[in-house]
Amino acid sequence: MAAVFFDVDGTIVRWRGDYADVLADAFDRAAGTHREAWLERYDERFFAHFGAFADDPYRRAFADVCDEHAVDADPETLAETLVAAEFDAVEPVPGVEAAVDALADRHTLGILTNGVPDVQFGKVAEVGLLDRFDARVASHDPAVEATKPDADIYEAAKSRVDAERYVMVGDDREPDIDGAREHGFETVHVDATAADLSAPDFRTLAVLL
Ligand SMILES: [Mg+2]
Known part of the structure; x- marks a missing residue:
């Protein structure tokens, strides 16, 4: 039995269109309109708060944009609207459902x-x-507070499942x-920009089968 961990963005799900359109849609819904400068500043502020492990980086980034650009909207509403728009905008990466189904029979995901x-x-x-994945580890869980490729997040994942071997798919x-x-996982590289999942390397294939 292996513990097979999947990345999320670009591995399990991908955007149907451009992320900039998802963000613009959130401003349109919650503020009635959007400007390119707001989108750019939102991205900058989001990653600043995200990188600092601030709680609720979405709301904080919107608050910064509303302050700096005199946007007449509630940052909390904008944040909730963006997350809802993100949920509306995702689709499964082609091939991932079959891969998950096949692996779930033999391994802990x-x-x-x-x-x-x-x-x-x-x-x-x-x-x-979601129900196929028993072990769920996210960098911005206060109990983790580490992003890949920092050692702590891989160690957090390994501590959640007792397995003979660990595999990362991303x-x-x-x-x-x-x-x-570097932190003890076998790996499978998948390419969400391809029409289907790209083939894993043979070393990993042998581990998985
Ligand atoms: Mg990814």
Whole structure:
């Protein structure tokens, strides 16, 4: 039995369109309109708060934009609207459902993601797959407070499941492959931009079968 952890964005789910349109949609719904400058500033402020592990980086980033650009909207409402818009905008990565079904028969599955727990797990729920993942680890869980490729988040994942071997499946080279290998995981690199899942390397395939 292996513990097989999946990244979320670009691995289990992907955006149907551009993320900028999702953000613009949230401003349109909650503030009645949007400006390019608001979108750019929101992104900057979101990643600043996210990187500092501030609680509720969505609301804080919107509060900054509303202050700086005199946007007449409630940051809390904007944040709730954006998360709802994100849930509306995700679709499963092609092939992931079959892979999850096949692996769930033989292995314990987990989520290992950089992000806010409710948002990351909510996106997986939105595509109907959350109940397949027994171990759920998100960087912005206060009990974790570490993002891939930092050692602590991989150790948090391993502490959740007692397994003979650990596997990481993901689309991003540094957090999902290089970092995971350094911390004791076998790895499978998938490419969400391809029409289907790309083939895992043979070393990993042998581990999984
Ligand atoms: Mg990813």
